Amino acid sequence: MSRSDNLMLANVSRRGLLKGLAGGSALMLAARWDLGLANEKAQFGAGAMPGGWVDNPNVFINIGSDGLVTIVNNRAEMGQGIRTSLVMVAADELGADWDQVRVQQADANQEKYGNQNTDGSRSMRHWYDPMRRAAAAARLMLEQAAADEWDVPVHEVRAEVHKVVHPATGREAGFGELAKAARELDVPGRDALVLKSDSELRFIGKESGLINGELKSAHPKAIDGEDIVSGKAIFGADIDLEDTLYAVVARPPVYGAKVKSVDDSDALKVSGVKKVIRIEGTGQPAAFSPLGGVAVVATNTWAAMEGRRALKIDWDNGPAGDNASYTTEAYRQSLEKAAQSPGKVVRQKGDAEAALKEADQRVSATYYMPHMAQSPMEPPVAVVRIRGGKAEAWAPVQNPRATREGIAGLLEMDLENVTVHQTLLGGGFGRKSKPDFVTEAAHVAKEFEGQPIKLQWSREDDIQHAYFHAVSVDHLEAGLDADGKATSWRHRTLSPSIASLFAPDPKHKGEFELGMGFNTMPFSIPAIRLENPPAPAHVRIGWFRSVYNLPHAWAIQSFAHEMSVAAGKDHRDYVLDLLGSDREVHNLTVGDGWNYGEDPDLYPIDVARMRRVIERATEEAGWGRETGKGRGLGLAFHHSFVSYTAIVFDVEVDDDGELTIHRADIAFDCGPQANPERIRSQIEGACVMGIGIALQSEVTFKDGVAQQDNFDSYLIPRMPDAPEVVRVHLIDNPDDAMGGVGEPGLPPVAPALCNAIHAATGKRIRRLPVGDQLRG
Amino acid sequence: MIKLTINGEQHELDIPDNMPLLWAIRDIVGMKGTKFGCGIGQCGACTVHMDGVATRSCSTPVSAVQGEITTIEAMADDPVGQKVQQAWLDLGVAQCGYCQGGQIMNATALLKKTPAPETGEIVDAMEGNLCRCGTYNRILAAIERAADQKEANS
Numbered sequence: 041m042s043r044s045d046n047l048m049l050a051n052v053s054r055r056g057l058l059k060g061l062a063g064g065s066a067l068m069l070a071a072r073w074d075l076g077l078a079n080e081k082a083q084f085g086a087g088a089m090p091g092g093w094v095d096n097p098n099v100f101i102n103i104g105s106d107g108l109v110t111i112v113n114n115r116a117e118m119g120q121g122i123r124t125s126l127v128m129v130a131a132d133e134l135g136a137d138w139d140q141v142r143v144q145q146a147d148a149n150q151e152k153y154g155n156q157n158t159d160g161s162r163s164m165r166h167w168y169d170p171m172r173r174a175a176a177a178a179r180l181m182l183e184q185a186a187a188d189e190w191d192v193p194v195h196e197v198r199a200e201v202h203k204v205v206h207p208a209t210g211r212e213a214g215f216g217e218l219a220k221a222a223r224e225l226d227v228p229g230r231d232a233l234v235l236k237s238d239s240e241l242r243f244i245g246k247e248s249g250l251i252n253g254e255l256k257s258a259h260p261k262a263i264d265g266e267d268i269v270s271g272k273a274i275f276g277a278d279i280d281l282e283d284t285l286y287a288v289v290a291r292p293p294v295y296g297a298k299v300k301s302v303d304d305s306d307a308l309k310v311s312g313v314k315k316v317i318r319i320e321g322t323g324q325p326a327a328f329s330p331l332g333g334v335a336v337v338a339t340n341t342w343a344a345m346e347g348r349r350a351l352k353i354d355w356d357n358g359p360a361g362d363n364a365s366y367t368t369e370a371y372r373q374s375l376e377k378a379a380q381s382p383g384k385v386v387r388q389k390g391d392a393e394a395a396l397k398e399a400d401q402r403v404s405a406t407y408y409m410p411h412m413a414q415s416p417m418e419p420p421v422a423v424v425r426i427r428g429g430k431a432e433a434w435a436p437v438q439n440p441r442a443t444r445e446g447i448a449g450l451l452e453m454d455l456e457n458v459t460v461h462q463t464l465l466g467g468g469f470g471r472k473s474k475p476d477f478v479t480e481a482a483h484v485a486k487e488f489e490g491q492p493i494k495l496q497w498s499r500e501d502d503i504q505h506a507y508f509h510a511v512s513v514d515h516l517e518a519g520l521d522a523d524g525k526a527t528s529w530r531h532r533t534l535s536p537s538i539a540s541l542f543a544p545d546p547k548h549k550g551e552f553e554l555g556m557g558f559n560t561m562p563f564s565i566p567a568i569r570l571e572n573p574p575a576p577a578h579v580r581i582g583w584f585r586s587v588y589n590l591p592h593a594w595a596i597q598s599f600a601h602e603m604s605v606a607a608g609k610d611h612r613d614y615v616l617d618l619l620g621s622d623r624e625v626h627n628l629t630v631g632d633g634w635n636y637g638e639d640p641d642l643y644p645i646d647v648a649r650m651r652r653v654i655e656r657a658t659e660e661a662g663w664g665r666e667t668g669k670g671r672g673l674g675l676a677f678h679h680s681f682v683s684y685t686a687i688v689f690d691v692e693v694d695d696d697g698e699l700t701i702h703r704a705d706i707a708f709d710c711g712p713q714a715n716p717e718r719i720r721s722q723i724e725g726a727c728v729m730g731i732g733i734a735l736q737s738e739v740t741f742k743d744g745v746a747q748q749d750n751f752d753s754y755l756i757p758r759m760p761d762a763p764e765v766v767r768v769h770l771i772d773n774p775d776d777a778m779g780g781v782g783e784p785g786l787p788p789v790a791p792a793l794c795n796a797i798h799a800a801t802g803k804r805i806r807r808l809p810v811g812d813q814l815r816g
Numbered sequence: 817m818i819k820l821t822i823n824g825e826q827h828e829l830d831i832p833d834n835m836p837l838l839w840a841i842r843d844i845v846g847m848k849g850t851k852f853g854c855g856i857g858q859c860g861a862c863t864v865h866m867d868g869v870a871t872r873s874c875s876t877p878v879s880a881v882q883g884e885i886t887t888i889e890a891m892a893d894d895p896v897g898q899k900v901q902q903a904w905l906d907l908g909v910a911q912c913g914y915c916q917g918g919q920i921m922n923a924t925a926l927l928k929k930t931p932a933p934e935t936g937e938i939v940d941a942m943e944g945n946l947c948r949c950g951t952y953n954r955i956l957a958a959i960e961r962a963a964d965q966k967e968a969n970s
Contacts, residue, residue: 119912119949249908250954261905268913269901271849271888275914278848286843311832340843341852342835417853417861417914417948466851466914467948499854717908721951725911728950751858751946759942762952 084639086166089157090441091150095170097178097227099152101130107202107216109136114146115167116158116438117264118416118468119725120782121718124263125164126171129714131260132243133175133236136215137202138260148440148460158438159473159583160636161681161780164714168778176233178222185221186213201242238774245774249717252767262718264464275466276421276436281492284423285314287484288344288496290351291333291505294744295579296324296360299353302334306350312343316351319483323359326580327542328446330480331505337484341496360744366578368410368740368747372513375534375575376406379515383532383573384548387559387631390567395528399519403606406515407595408807409790410738413506413754414584418466420477420497427490430457435478436465443475447482469729470583474507503754504746507582508739510535513575514595519567524607526618528567531599533558535591536577547574549588555634557592557680557787560627562645563600564620570631578744585726586786589680590733593787594808597676601795602804611675611795612658622648636682642777643682649709649776653677653686656707656769661688667800670694671702674796676788681780683710684771687727687788689763689796697814699797701731701763709771710779720768723785727766730789732757735810755809818878822847823890833879837871838862840878841887849888849917853946860945863918863925864888870925872944888917896962897924903962911949919945923959932963 086093094100102110111130117123123143131141146153155166179199186204187194190211197206205212238245248257267273292298304316314337321332336347357364396402422435424447431451437443440460448458465472481495497505512535519528539550549558549572559570584590604614624644627635635643654677658664661673670693677686690703704727713719736755740747748754794805797814805813818829820837822845829844841850841864850873853861857875864873867883891897900923903909910916919942926933926941933941938959947955 117912119910121911250957253957255906262908262910264913265905265908265910268910268916269904269920270892271847271917273913274848275851277842277852280846280848340831340835340839342832342839342843345855415948417859417912417946418851419853465912467912469948496852499856499859721908721911721954724953725950728952729948750856751854752856756946756948757950757952758944758946759939759952759956762950762956766953 084637086155086170088637089155089166091155093166093170094152094154095173097174097181100171100174101134101178103178103215103219103222105216105219107140107214109134109141109215110144111141112144112146112153114153114156115163116462116465116468118158118438118465118472120163120722121262121715122163124260125715125718126167127263128243128260129168130171130175132241133172134179135199135201138243140202143263145462147462148444150441156440157442158468159470161782161784165778165780168714172235173230173233176235177228180228180232181222181225182215182218184225185218189213189221245713245716247716249720251720274463275418276423276434276463277418277494277496279423279434279463279494281423281425284492284494285337285339285488286341286344286494286496287335287337287481288341288348288498289319289333289335289480290348290353291331291501292321292355293504294355294357294360295326295363297355297357297364298332298359299334300356301354303352304334306352307336307347310338310343310347310350312339313347314338315487316347317484317487319480325541325543328442328474328476328479330476330483335484337488337493345498357744363578364744366741366744368742371511372408375513378573378575379406379513379532379534381573383571385569386554386572387568387570392528392530392567392569395567396517396519396530399527400522401520401606402517403520403603404517405599405602405806406513407598409512409591409594410740410808411511411579412509412584412733412737413503413739414469414471415502415506415754415756416465416467416469416471419499419502420471421495422478422481423492423494424478424481424485425490425492426451426482426485429453431482431485432459432461433478433481434461434463435475436463436472437475437478438465438468438473439475443478446475446479450479450482451486469585470587471506473583499751500749503739503749506739507541507580509584509590510538510581510588512591514591516595516599518599518603520603520607524609526563526565526603529563529565530569530571531558531561531596532571532573533592534573534575535588536575536581538581538583540577540581545577547576548572551632552634553588555627555632556588557596557678558588559630559632560645560679561596562625562647562650562679563618565618579741585729586680586783589678589783589787590790593676593678594790597678597788597791598794598806601798610664612654612663615675616651616654619647619650622651636780638682645679646776649684649773650677650679652771653684653707653709656771657686657688657705660707660767660769661690661703661705663688670800672796672799674792674794674799676792676795678784678787680784680787682777683708683779683781683784685784685788687792689792691793691796691800693797693800693814697816699814701793703765703767704763705767705769706785707769707771708785709773710781710784711776712774712778713770716770719770719781722781723768724766726785727789728757728762730786731761731793734790734793734808735761738809820878820881820885822885823887831878834877837864837873837876837878837881837885841873847887847889851914851917853915859915860922861915861918863921863945865921865925868925868928870922888921891920891924894924896927899962900924900927900959903958907954907958907961909951909954909958911951915945915947919947919955923955923962927959927963935960
């Protein structure tokens with residue numbers, strides 16, 4: 041059916057639903073669209089998220105009579121570029137001139153905007169379709185308005201760039217001229233919408249920007265780019281309200297501890313300090329609630345920090361229980377010991393124990409990954425003002441809904457009385473999924489009716505009171521036959537669970553944690569046994585970009601390399617053989633009921649796609665080439681967030697143990713690509729962050745207290761740590777369902793780097809970070 | 817009273833001598849482009865120019881300020897700063913953007929002193945500026961691009 045044929049079917053039966061507004065402001069549709077229409081399986085994907093999806097053009101798109109198109113972005117912008125990419129998707133479908141497009145950031149309101157929890161690499165895969173439909177509906181409304189104006193059938197007109205034309209008579213009208221009449225029209229039904237064909241698209245899927253060293257057309261540019269380079273972009277701490285007071289908080293060094301006594305006499309003498317306030321923590325489990333402690337409120341941030349330095353606090357570690365004796369080295373040893381005994385069986389195929397006993401050769405290894413802090417460059421910060429029974433917050437949060445609920449819960453207010461404005465996030469990485477810092481600001485603000493409180497975390501606060509990435513021990517054993525072929529695979533994984541944050545510690549990983557690359561390990565081996573022995577939590581455990589995919593990929597991809605070495609086979613050939621034939625693995629068949637929330641029919645684990653990224657990365661890297669002494673190539677790959685990544689590092693280690701990363705070749709398959717330029721930037725950035733995970737980043741604990749507190753002790757990558765060259769190879773795959781982008785680039789980085797180190801030096805790394813293990 | 821000249825404008829501020837320049841700029845003068853990242857001179861998000869020299873404002877007490885302060889807000893009026901900003905835009909350097917003001921300030925100071933730096937000189941000069949998003953390869957490429965353009969135009 042041609043597009044114009046379909047336009048004749050435009051249904052105009054929803055008359056009366058719209059409430060037109062004067063001037064250029066956005067329209068609101070009172071009734072929710074019928075979710076059932078385009079979402080047959082509401083238990084999966086966007087439809088299963090709290091608040092679901094919305095594709096009403098009047099919620100997301102406003103066209104002023106001056107032609108300015110304002111598109112609402114309902115997701116948190118934290119560097120992934122969603123404010124550009126999602127707006128670009130809508131602008132392309134609408135036919136808007138990019139120079140006349142503006143973005144408006146949505147406040148927290150999931151009833152109006154659908155799900156806003158920016159987490160799980162979901163923004164584009166859940167919002168691409170709704171935003172295209174919203175824009176297509178708006179375009180059809182503009183076409184209808186023009187057709188009405190010219191008294192011609194709508195199929196005779198068509199939208200071009202920022203205007204509607206009637207080719208038969210040469211008449212044309214700009215979007216701005218048509219906006220008022222279009223606003224009066226009914227929103228067409230979804231069955232009337234025809235999305236643009238790929239050949240009609242100007243932005244979506246088009247390569248632009250810096251592509252492997254070469255600059256292509258850079259249109260459209262990042263929507264916040266000019267503000268960022270000129271210092272005008274507004275992050276959380278940049279909110280500037282009159283009469284603001286500034287607060288910092290001294291928190292209990294041990295998770296669960298409380299204030300025994302506080303002497304604030306010196307603090308109150310600090311010039312500018314106004315008040316010292318006790319904040320009661322909620323104890324364990326902490327969920328998204330503040331840890332409690334003592335807040336110092338002052339006329340500027342520095343005075344508040346000076347006041348905090350002058351506090352004398354006695355902490356009561358009693359309520360913290362055995363958290364107060366949590367010490368990293370002892371804990372690591374306890375997990376390694378526990379890994380020697382069987383644990384809860386979560387996936388079983390054949391008799392792995394028997395096959396291990398019968399194997400010609402056994403390979404065994406234990407891998408360790410430490411706690412890490414997300415440490416976005418912008419530490420947590422929030423501004424909250426409470427007045428007249430209402431609360432208003434400005435904050436860089438990934439989860440505006442939870443932020444709103446946290447404040448409402450604390451203040452015992454109805455949700456409608458709490459407004460949360462979303463600022464730009466100076467990085468998130470999972471830290472800002474937890475709005476404890478905003479609730480903390482509300483605690484202080486309720487003592488200052490009508491006055492805005494800006495509560496700032498220092499870097500020390502951020503690192504010492506993170507929601508830490510779970511520490512992990514993974515113990516693997518494999519049996520090989522006389523040809524080196526794997527006959528059995530046993531993997532025990534041990535990590536404290538994020539569930540310990542919300543409920544009594546289950547001491548075992550939950551389904552969504554095991555589903556991150558553990559159960560879903562795709563190797564085709566006759567006997568498989570996957571176990572999860574217990575591991576208690578002693579600190580707040582939380583999401584860190586890619587979450588449990590990090591330890592699982594680290595262990596599995598390192599171990600597969602160890603197996604290939606034991607078998608005397610080429611690593612690539614060996615893992616392609618381990619993967620087995622091209623096939624689709626349904627998550628339920630491997631004991632995973634989660635599948636990142638997605639429909640297994642749309643998102644099976646596709647071995648062919650895994651094979652393709654491995655082949656692409658190794659080909660681009662020149663796999664098998666002679667590298668010379670002290671230099672080697674290392675491979676790893678991983679499926680996560682329903683996307684596929686493979687990476688090959690080319691590294692060199694000199695006689696002093698100095699590591700140089702010459703090059704990274706990364707093949708990435710996320711299915712259809714909305715904005716390839718931002719996909720590349722996410723994958724490049726994940727590569728650098730992953731290098732830090734491999735080489736540097738670790739938070740250790742002694743008697744329950746984090747031993748690192750700033751970037752001189754908690755190390756993250758600097759420019760010299762980045763590869764000399766990073767090449768991202770995007771797999772052209774428009775036919776599969778869209779996958780995640782923000783997180784899947786990260787998990788294979790550390791194992792690929794350590795495999796490359798082994799290829800260069802023969803030294804096997806089993807404990808992260810590498811630190812000085814290459815020296816001496 | 818502390819006297820500061822910031823982007824050519826003079827300020828007289830009633831603040832303690834030991835207040836770091838960062839907080840004077842952000843909380844007292846009210847300019848928000850200069851960012852707080854670590855407070856101990858480890859991350860570079862707070863980088864400003866003090867008489868043209870890249871300086872960590874978070875660990876510079878106002879009493880130690882000598883000379884004129886320039887912040888990211890003034891880079892659009894600086895011929896070298898403009899080229900750096902443009903290169904940043906051309907190459908889509910920024911992800912979250914929080915550190916990029918400091919990166920640009922440091923890069924601009926480098927190019928003013930060393931108009932055509934070697935790659936190694938750039939890496940050395942930029943080592944003190946952290947980017948958690950991991951945009952280093954693009955930062956490096958953008959500085960090289962800005963340096964090239966500077967030569968071409970001079």
